[in-house]
Amino acid sequence: MSQLTKIDHPLAAHHLCTVRDKATPCSEFRAAVGRLAVLVGVYATADLPTRSTVIQTPIADANCQQLASPIGLVPILRAGLGMVAPLQDLLPDATVWHLGLYRNEETAEPVGYYDKLPDGGAPHTALVLDPMLATGGSVEMVIRRLKSWGVAEIRVLSIIAAQPGIDRVQRDFPDVKLYVATVDPELNEQSFIVPGLGDAGDRIFNTPPHE
Ligand SMILES: O=P(O)(O)OC[C@H]1O[C@H](OP(=O)(O)OP(=O)(O)O)[C@H](O)[C@@H]1O
Ligand SMILES: O=c1cc[nH]c(=O)[nH]1
Ligand SMILES: [Mg+2]
Numbered sequence: 428m429s430q431l432t433k434i435d436h437p438l439a440a441h442h443l444c445t446v447r448d449k450a451t452p453c454s455e456f457r458a459a460v461g462r463l464a465v466l467v468g469v470y471a472t473a474d475l476p477t478r479s480t481v482i483q484t485p486i487a488d489a490n491c492q493q494l495a496s497p498i499g500l501v502p503i504l505r506a507g508l509g510m511v512a513p514l515q516d517l518l519p520d521a522t523v524w525h526l527g528l529y530r531n532e533e534t535a536e537p538v539g540y541y542d543k544l545p546d547g548g549a550p551h552t553a554l555v556l557d558p559m560l561a562t563g564g565s566v567e568m569v570i571r572r573l574k575s576w577g578v579a580e581i582r583v584l585s586i587i588a589a590q591p592g593i594d595r596v597q598r599d600f601p602d603v604k605l606y607v608a609t610v611d612p613e614l615n616e617q618s619f620i621v622p623g624l625g626d627a628g629d630r631i632f633n634t635p636p637h638e
Contacts, residue, residue, distance in 0.1 A: 431593060431605045434470045439463060439608045446586065446624045453633040457509060460558055460631060463586045463608050464510035468517050471554060471584050471606040496580075499524050499550030501573065503557040503565055504541060506627040510556040510584065522550055526572065528565045532637070535618035537565040542572065549577035558627040560585040560607070561620050563592030570600055586627075587611055589620045 445451050445459035477492035498518050502511050504527040511523060527541025553573050560566055566583055573581055581603045583596065588607040591614060596603060611620045619625070629636055 431597065431607070431610075432470055433607055433610055434466055436466055439466045442466075443586075443609055446630075447622065449625065451630075453630065456630045460509040460586065460627070461513040463558075464513040464556070464584070465517065467584045467586065467606050467608055468510075468514050468554075471582050471604075472517065475552070494518075494520075496551035497522070499553045499578070501526060501553050501555045501569065503528055503555065503569055506558050506631055507556040509558060509627070509631040510586075514554065514556060514584075518554075521554075524550075524553075526569055528568060530561075530565065530618070532617075535562055535564065537568045539568065544572070544576050547577070549573070551578070552580040552582070553578045555581065555583045557583070558586040558631075559620060559623070560588035560592040560596070560605075561614055562589075562618050563595035566592070566596060567599060570596070570603055582606060587620055587623055589614055589623075 442459045442462045446456060476495040478495040480491050480493050482489045482491045498521040500511060500514050500521045500523045502508050502525055504525055515521060524544060525541060528537045528539050531538055555566060555569055557566060570581055583603060584606050586608045589611050593605060593610065596605060611623055613621050615621050626636060
């Protein structure tokens with residue numbers, strides 16, 4: 428079973444109130460998604476390997492540590508875009524690889540519509556960014572694509588993950604690590620997370636539902 432880390436932090440609890448509240452305006456929603464992305468990002472990078480280096484300060488040599496492996500950020504369009512800039516602040520040298528998926532409204536199955544990953548050149552570690560993990564179908568499609576590309580270490584960063592989606596990823600990908608701000612118990616008939624926050628993509632981009 429893959430490892431699940433649910434972050435335990437009062438700031439995460441606080442900002443989750445903002446994203447869940449249906450009265451939160453778009454700009455505040457986006458900002459809170461960004462703050463939660465940073466918090467999840469700190470947990471998801473806590474054990475990244477480092478290597479020793481010597482830096483010359485203005486005073487003397489200093490023994491330092493720097494990240495040892497290339498990191499790729501993989502936002503799932505659209506909603507994952509809301510987590511990119513905050514993660515780039517934490518990982519300024521990361522490459523960013525976009526994958527476009529939407530869920531079919533009747534079946535909730537993911538449909539791919541954007542994939543420009545090159546042949547070869549996969550980063551050693553990929554951080555998959557999507558605020559919502561519902562059935563797990565979208566993340567599963569992305570994990571399969573990243574594995575076929577050659578990514579060795581895959582970590583999924585979500586803000587709200589539903590238990591059925593977590594169970595699916597843990598069952599199908601025991602080597603993939605999950606980092607989430609919180610876990611919700613169930614999905615409704617339309618496969619939306621309950622209580623969730625509604626449609627993350629629409630709330631980040633201020634679009635009406637079903638566009
Ligand atoms: O776990 P799943 O059941 O696959 O659901 C989660 C997916 O659904 C949402 O995307 P959506 O299809 O709404 O696209 P959008 O980001 O463009 O709004 C969300 O951002 C995830 O990508
Ligand atoms: O609750 C959900 C489920 C999928 N995608 C969302 O944006 N919200
Ligand atoms: Mg959406």
